[in-house]
Amino acid sequence: MSDLDSEYPKAESASAFLPEEEEEFVKFFNEQKFRPRTAILKVWFTNMFFQPIPAKDKITFTNKEGKKETGTKIRFRNGFCSEVLTSVDIQEIVKASGKILRIFDGIVYEENFKTPPYRDYILISRDLRNKYKREGNIVGSNCMTLLGNSLYGKSIQEDITTSRHPWSEGTLKTNFDSHVKSFPKVNETQYIVEINEEEKEFNCTRPKSTRLTPSHLGSFVLSYSKK
DSSP states (O other): OOOTTSSTGGGGGOEEOOGGGHHHHHHHHHTTOOTTOEEEEEEEEEEEEEEOOOTTOOEEEEOTTSOEEEEOOOEEEEEEEEEEEEHHHHHHHHHTTOEEEEEEEEEEESOOOSSOTTHHHHHHHHHHHHHHHHHTOHHHHHHHHHHHHHHTTGGGOOOOOEEEEEEEHHHHHHHOSTTEEEOOBOSSSEEEEEEEOSSOOOSSOOOOOOOSSOOOTTHHHHHHHTO
16 A cells, blocks of 8 residues: 555545535536536436447448438447446536436545645555565554555445436336335436345346446546546
């Protein structure tokens, strides 16, 4: 744990996203005014994205003049998406003509400390861990590792017992039973259905599961690298 200047220790200044903040935050994101805050949030949004067509797969589509055209051009697709994203990625979605519809949960950082507050703690635990390793003291080394993990959030992760799925009204009616915890309506045809996770099969395609416990601010490095 010698990464003293990383974003991870700064994450300790975070607070949980509150349901009463949803309306305000959705407005801020859609108006590009969320900064200087940063956040990692579970969001529901509409998105317009590029879909490249391989050279060997020519398709016929209607161009902007209303005429039929065959080729391999990049085309747009629209759709509803649900994902855990950093605020950087969320703003990029809005810049690309997407729109944030709902925010479910996550963590919010009002500001980052200018100086990482746990520098001495990290240095001491790192030095002790290395010392115990050299001495062959496995118990001491493991204790220092556990202390470091507690700072980086590993020791406070909670198991997620529910999952959320975008379902149509027909799919909801077909699969509705005691596993369904809540089903807020997003639009005229779509619901966000929260399900208690148990061994049960649904007759619909299940999206790739994403752990809702968000990573700390190291995720922002990846977000900026994609821009």
